[in-house]
Structures are given as structure tokens and as C-alpha cells.
Amino acid sequence: xxxxxxxxxxxxxxxxxxxxxxxxxxxxxxxxxxxxxxxxxxxxxxxxxxxxxxxxxxxxxxxxxxxxxxxxxxxxxxxxxxxxxxxxxxxxxxxxxxxxxxxxxxxxxxxxxxxxxxxxxxxxxxxxxxxxxxxxxxxx
Amino acid sequence: xxxxxxxxxxxxxxxxxxxxxxxxxxxxxxxxxxxxxxxxxxxxxxxxxxxxxxxxxxxxxxxxxxxxxxxxxxxxxxxxxxxxxxxxxxxxxxxxxxxxxxxxxxxxxxxxxxxxxxxxxxxxxxxxxxxxxxxxxxxxxxxxxxxxxxxxxxxxxxxxxxxxxxxxxxxxxxxxxxxxxxxxxxxxxxxxxxxxxxxx
Numbered sequence: 001x002x003x004x005x006x007x008x009x010x011x012x013x014x015x016x017x018x019x020x021x022x023x024x025x026x027x028x029x030x031x032x033x034x035x036x037x038x039x040x041x042x043x044x045x046x047x048x049x050x051x052x053x054x055x056x057x058x059x060x061x062x063x064x065x066x067x068x069x070x071x072x073x074x075x076x077x078x079x080x081x082x083x084x085x086x087x088x089x090x091x092x093x094x095x096x097x098x099x100x101x102x103x104x105x106x107x108x109x110x111x112x113x114x115x116x117x118x119x120x121x122x123x124x125x126x127x128x129x130x131x132x133x134x135x136x137x138x139x140x
Numbered sequence: 141x142x143x144x145x146x147x148x149x150x151x152x153x154x155x156x157x158x159x160x161x162x163x164x165x166x167x168x169x170x171x172x173x174x175x176x177x178x179x180x181x182x183x184x185x186x187x188x189x190x191x192x193x194x195x196x197x198x199x200x201x202x203x204x205x206x207x208x209x210x211x212x213x214x215x216x217x218x219x220x221x222x223x224x225x226x227x228x229x230x231x232x233x234x235x236x237x238x239x240x241x242x243x244x245x246x247x248x249x250x251x252x253x254x255x256x257x258x259x260x261x262x263x264x265x266x267x268x269x270x271x272x273x274x275x276x277x278x279x280x281x282x283x284x285x286x287x288x289x290x291x292x293x294x295x296x297x298x299x300x301x302x303x304x305x306x307x308x309x310x311x312x313x314x315x316x317x318x319x320x321x322x323x324x325x326x327x328x329x330x331x332x333x334x335x336x337x338x339x340x
Binding site for chain 1: 158159160161163164167168171218247268269271272
């Protein structure tokens with residue numbers, strides 16, 4: 001028997017939670033959604049994905065410069081850390097924390113670039129999973 | 141079915157530069173039956189509150205001239221330009237706004253930051269991301285400030301007339317007035333000195 005669209009959606013989200021991509025804040029957001037605000041969660045996810053795209057792009061540009069302004073880098077990371085925390089995107093939040101730790105250490109560019117690449121990969125993963133979630137929602 | 145008297149919802153002004161966090165706090169507040177206005181900066185918050193600045197000297201507007209009364213202000217700490225702390229200071233410096241409870245939100249758990257805000261007069265500090273359970277902490281601060289407002293009103297009325305009239309609360313929560321009278325005695329020492337004229 002094929003799983004119903006609702007079951008498929010819930011299974012997908014359960015998987016995102018089980019793998020640590022998302023945390024309980026995402027679950028709390030789903031509980032806040034109701035008939036009055038049916039697009040609440042998707043709206044927040046869209047905001048988060050826009051923030052992530054924009055900020056990872058800016059960070060890559062900043063790290064290419066001969067002189068890297070770590071204050072500006074920190075500000076961007078704090079902003080993304082905040083967005084990811086608010087939406088429950090756990091892996092991305094942890095990646096931001098890792099990158100923020102680099103700002104207080106004497107790290108060379110290579111270390112920055114490899115840590116940033118891992119952060120970017122975490123973001124790309126949650127973006128793919130969120131896109132699948134939205135597709136499953138549309139089938140309901 | 142018995143008719144239930146509905147109270148006017150309390151009005152919260154939420155200030156945050158992040159569109160994501162604004163949407164979140166708005167949903168949390170609405171779910172908790174508050175009426176909400178969101179703005180994206182401290183200066184817009186002051187504009188909304190009617191606190192206009194003429195160059196360096198702010199001209200405060202009487203609270204009753206506000207289109208809609210604000211019962212509580214909740215603001216993010218880290219904002220470009222005017223921080224939540226700067227906004228808090230401006231509100232506390234204003235004779236017409238300083239009794240409005242202010243709550244600060246921050247994603248950073250920095251004790252010195254928290255203490256600084258509380259010392260400046262913030263009523264509460266929420267760590268982000270804010271949860272639904274945090275919303276239940278807001279109403280007590282609103283009721284406490286209304287209790288002070290009612291005390292001021294009564295002081296003013298007693299000063300004007302010789303006969304003792306019982307004054308009816310003009311706003312919400314008349315069911316809370318018995319509790320608010322008990323709290324008055326405890327609050328007396330902490331009430332601000334200035335007794336401003338409110339409604340006639």
C-alpha cells in the first residue's frame with residue numbers, strides 16, 4: 001500500500017529530525033501553523049534559504065580578498081546563526097558556530113575555506129531536504 | 141449560551157531587523173491572543189510610539205495622543221543603528237513611554253548584557269529562539285504596569301475632588317482589579333515620583 005501524502009510528508013520530516021538536520025524548534029514552528037496561517041512554516045523556510053544563499057555567497061567573496069575583514073565575516077555568521085536557530089536548522093547553526101570559532105583563532109585561509117565548504121554543504125543538504133518537503137506538501 | 145465579555149487584546153510592539161524573526165514573534169504573539177505591530181528598527185519603533193526627535197532634543201508626545209495604545213514593547217538586542225539597548229534607554233527617558241514594559245530578545249547568552257538591560261529597566265530578557273512558553277511571561281508585566289497606571293489615576297482624582305469616588309478601570313481586565321489592589325501596597329515604594337495627568 002502506498003503511503004498517503006500526509007504520511008510521506010511526516011516521514012520525511014521525521015527523518016530530517018532523526019538525522020539532526022532539524023531540531024525541536026522546527027517541530028515547535030509546525031505546531032504554530034494553523035488554518036489562519038497555512039504558509040507560516042514555508043514562509044520562514046524561504047526566508048532562511050534566502051539568508052543562507054546570500055550569506056554563503058558573501059562569505060565566499062570576503063574570503064577571496066587579500067585582507068579578510070573578520071568583523072564583517074562575524075556579523076554575517078551571527079545573522080545566519082540566528083536565522084538557522086529560529087527555523088530549527090541544526091546542522092547549519094552548528095556550522096555557523098564552528099566558523100565563528102575560527103574568527104577568534106589565528107587560522108589560515110585554507111582552514112577557513114575548507115570549514116566554509118563544509119558549512120555550505122550542510123546548507124545545501126538542508127535546502128534539498130526542505131525542497132522535497134515543500135513538494136510533498138503540495139501533494140496533500 | 142451565556143454572553144462572555146470579551147476584553148480588548150493587549151497590543152505589543154515587536155522590533156526586530158530580521159524578517160524571519162519578525163514573522164516568528166508575530167505568530168507567537170498572535171497565537172497568545174495579543175494584537176501585534178512589527179517594525180524593523182528602533183527608530184521606526186520610536187516613530188510609531190510618537191516619540192519624535194527634533195535634532196538632539198526629543199519632543200515627547202502624550203501617551204493618549206497615540207493612535208493605538210501600546211501595552212508592551214519586545215525588541216531584539218542586536219540591530220544595526222539603534223540597538224535594542226539604545227531603544228530601551230530612549231523609552232525609559234521618555235516621561236510618556238517609560239511605564240510601558242520592555243522585553244529584550246537576544247541570541248547571545250551574555251550575563252553582562254542581560255544585567256545591563258535589566259538595570260536600564262527592561263522587565264524581561266528572552267533568549268532566542270523565543271518559544272511559545274515565553275509568551276505567558278508577558279501578561280504579568282502588562283498587568284503590573286496597568287496597576288501602576290490605575291494607582292496614578294486614583295491619586296490624581298483624589299487630589300482633585302473632596303468626595304471619594306470609586307474609579308472604574310477604563311481599560312482591560314476589570315476582573316484583575318481585586319488582585320491589583322493587593323499588589324498596590326507592595327508596589328507603593330517602587331512607584332515613580334511623577335504623577336502625570338491621564339484621562340480627565
